[in-house]
Amino acid sequence: MSAMVTDPTRRSSHRPPIQARHYAAASGHYLATAAAMRLLDAGGNAVDAGVAAGICINVLLPDLTSFGGVAPTIVYEAETGQVRSISGLGYWGEEANAEVFHREHGSQIPVGARRSVVPGAADSWLTSLARYGSKSFAEVVAPALELCEEGFVVYPSLHRNLARQADGISRWPSSAAIFLPGGQAPAVGDVLYQRDLGQTFRRMIEAERQASGRGRVAGVEAAREAFYTGEIAQQIVAFIRAEGGFLTLADLAEFHSDVEEPPHTSFRDIEVYAVGPWSQGPSLLQTLNILEGYDLTDMGVNSADYAHVVSSALDLAFSDREAYYGDPKFVDVPLAALLSKAYAARQRARIRPDRAWSEMPEPGDPLGQGARCSAAEPSDLHAPIQPDTSYVCVVDREGNAFS
Secondary structure, eight states: OGGGSOOGGGOOOSSOOOOOSSOEEEESSHHHHHHHHHHHHTTOOHHHHHHHHHHHHHHHOTTTOOTTSOOOEEEEETTTTEEEEEOOOOOOOTTOOHHHHHHHHTTBOOSSGGGOOOOOHHHHHHHHHHHHOOSOHHHHHHHHHHHHHHOEEOOHHHHHHHHHTHHHHTTSHHHHHHHSGGGSOOOTTOEEOOHHHHHHHHHHHHHHHHTGGGOHHHHHHHHHHHHHTSHHHHHHHHHHHHTTOOOOHHHHHTOOOOEEOOOEEEETTEEEEOOOTTTTTHHHHHHHHHHTTSOHHHHOTTOHHHHHHHHHHHHHHHHHHHHHOSOTTTSOOOHHHHTOHHHHHHHHTTOBTTBOOSSOOOOOOTTSSSSOOOOOOOOOOBOOOOOOOOOEEEEOTTOOEEO
């Protein structure tokens, strides 16, 4: 028995490790995680629970995520062993033109409607649910709808971010009415309501109800159509156009997330998947390929040597991200070469034990051509750095996974 006792001096966290027998869920807010557990307890699978939690995150972290934002997703089906990614990234409207930003905004992409792309998250959630879920939209959105209409308690980081962005939020009265009640950010402990978003959910639920006679998938797809082609879409486009943005009804109606086999690599005996080069996803795979040649355990977690090689591997991967990544519809991304073990070995050889890069290193040469091989030209448009995002993951009792 004594051999099983963990040495308390080696604990790396005050929180105990989570160990589960049936299912597990994690997210950026405990109420979103509770929503996932609620769906799992009701017999839902990992996708039902993940979508429920994800939409809750859109409500609970409005400073970091949005139902009209993005939601790149990976789904694993235990029965088939199939892994698929759902892009969940909107694109610029057909009328968008880089020259407008050069001419009218000094090559900056300003905060506001002109930065707006087609909403991608809603489609990602609903595509995931229709293809891989088992519940209705009404069932999975119920926890988020409750949070919209009944409110939730404002926590410190939400108060901080809303207060920091108060001047910007105040430019849009409809947003200020929600996030700056009384003209200021809600205090920690106040209750925040988002009834307009709740009304959007209710319209989608009604569209699903009207199509329910055609089956679950048809109902979910009807909820999606309500957002992308119905009255909701008309309101989105009317607002964006009034603010000088570029979106049209056709942009929304023609949008669909790509469902594809995601890139992957092996890290020793573990298969690791990431979303495609239309995001920064493959940079994780490149980093792991480089680190596979080191004995990280022997170095000691967070030792100087460990921190040096991990940060250096990340430097190299992110340099390649800047040089080579892009939407494969428009950019010839040499992904197979970037993810090859031979290329990782060449990149690993660039890491010196006695020196770190003072700035981003030069990108590698994945094709061995002695020059950058990307068809993408660096953009000369710039946007200010924004707060980060959040995350949801679920594994159910059958072994299905949603990330």
